[in-house]
Amino acid sequence: MTWRLSDLAPCFEGVIPSIIATAAADGMPNVSYLSHVVRVDDDHVALSNQFFAKTAANVRANPQVTLILVDGVTGAQFLLDIRFVRSVDAGPLFDRIALQLKASSAQVGMAEVMRLKSADIFRVCAIERVPSPCETPTSAPTPAPDLCALANVLAAMDRQPGAEEIIETLLQAVRSVLGYDHALVLDHDQARGCLTTTGSLGYAPSGLGSEIALGDGLIGAAAISRQTIKVSDMSRVRRLGEAIRPEGPGAENVTRTVAFPHLPAAMSQIAVPMIARGAVVGVLFVESLRRLAFREEDEAALSILAGQAAAALRASEMEEAEAEPGAPLGRPAPVSMADVRVVHHCYDDSVFVDGVYIVKGVAGALLRLMVDWQLTEGRREFTNRELRLAAGSRMPDFKDNLETRLLLLRRRLEEKQAPLRLERIARGRLRLDVAGTMTLETGGDDRTA
Amino acid sequence: MRIDERLVAFFHRPLMSIIAATDACGKPAAGRGIGFHLMEDREGMDVIFSGWQWPGLVAAIAERGKLAVTFVSPADYVSFQIKGSASLRPTEARDVAEADRFIAAAMTELEGLGVPRGVIMPWLCPQEPRVARLRISEIYVQTPGPLAGMLAGAAAG
Structure with missing residues (x-):
């Protein structure tokens, strides 16, 4: 041969x-x-x-x-x-x-x-x-990813109404088209120089809101180099960060850091940059329990999916920004008389609800803004446009990923079972529901909550 | 050049080895070792490999008589390369026994490091063991890092 x-x-x-x-x-x-x-x-x-x-x-x-x-x-x-x-x-x-x-x-x-x-x-x-003393078949050619299934996903992604559905479609495609059960989507936060987990498949806890600095590890390196990076055998890898990982459900209330999701027995990892019109929108990260899980064909399919998702997220962001407000603005109608205490810390825009850490950064600033408007103006519905204007004046670098920040905020509120919920009620419009009587405080800069 | 005490201790660890020789045309042949004996004077060693698996090595040693062997401890990548002139000698029963010991130790070590047995087996072939007697002229540190390529061992007495 x-x-x-x-x-x-x-x-x-x-x-x-x-x-x-x-x-x-x-x-x-x-x-x-x-x-x-x-x-x-x-x-x-x-x-x-x-x-x-x-x-x-x-x-x-x-x-x-x-x-x-x-x-x-x-x-x-x-x-x-x-x-x-x-x-x-x-x-x-x-x-x-x-x-x-x-x-x-x-x-x-x-x-x-x-x-x-x-x-x-x-x-x-x-x-x-080289002759072998035992039977060593060459790696059997494994079937390439199903192109028809991939095409269907790409078409479906294009029809999705917003960031949440686009990210969900991407993660489900990683499972259904390529057969991988553990994946993350991380959003690129240019202002803070990090990547924030906004989508999670197969991890418990989900790790939504966890962050990786640009340049750190596989994910950070993929974002900064704009190239796919993979490791095919983790058996020799020393997980240096494991010993100092914050543990326990209360840890994030102290550190204001969400633990990065972890698949202890992972043997292969791949990080694929999500690039739209030259800009790194985020990173798609996939893990597998198998050695050498990611073949060239898988890499190609993941790149196609990541690119399409990046383009769809960017397009959705623009559509949301252009959507006209116009819904009648209502007054909040508490469904419970319970007190809901929201504390915002200015130095990192972290927000705690009833003592539970929710989120920080842009997503935290947006939540504070909506809480403030609800308390001072009596409104509970908001448009992406006004949020973009208000937050953008304070954070000039923030402009292209409002939708993914709102998605992160919505999911963190749900995951932490907070008495505040953010609902997307129409394109470019959302509502903040509060199960109780809300107060807003500005926290001290003690960095320990 | 002589193998010093530090190297003797290294040779008691589970090891893997790789071998190269050069043929008459200057082309290097390569293969894997399956055992060794240190000579009593520590200025030489016998290197065992499968002639069935690595026929190019047999030919190149016979043609040019020059050999390089790198031994590595898989657990920490500590490696040494030994070079010198070499000739093939007849295989003896003790060589077969040494090959069995070396292969078993390497297999256990690599499996312990997470490499599946089925993946290791093609590398440690005991068929048709051949022995090259090496007179050592050079010893180098080969551990990845800044010391790679530095001389090791002791001057011959």
């Missing part, structure tokens, strides 16, 4: 180290493990060469190189006869290799140690399968 590089996809996942053998001009060989081999096209591979000066020197003295690649699924080995072509230390290919290396090494706390200096490009002259 004639092997092509495209037949060896599981060998390029970085799960099992590859082996590189080189020879000096005097014939003395050199052999070492390689953290990353990247398939450039069907005739070329790129190797990360961050440490081994001897390998680099040998390659330049004698371009004949032998590589052993290992199928991360079956353990099957392949012997490649390759020849050095050139070295790259800048440009798109270098960036792609550097990003892959950074993503996986950051997960094991070696981001600095594993910093890429250059990558070498090789032409592949021959590929041979």
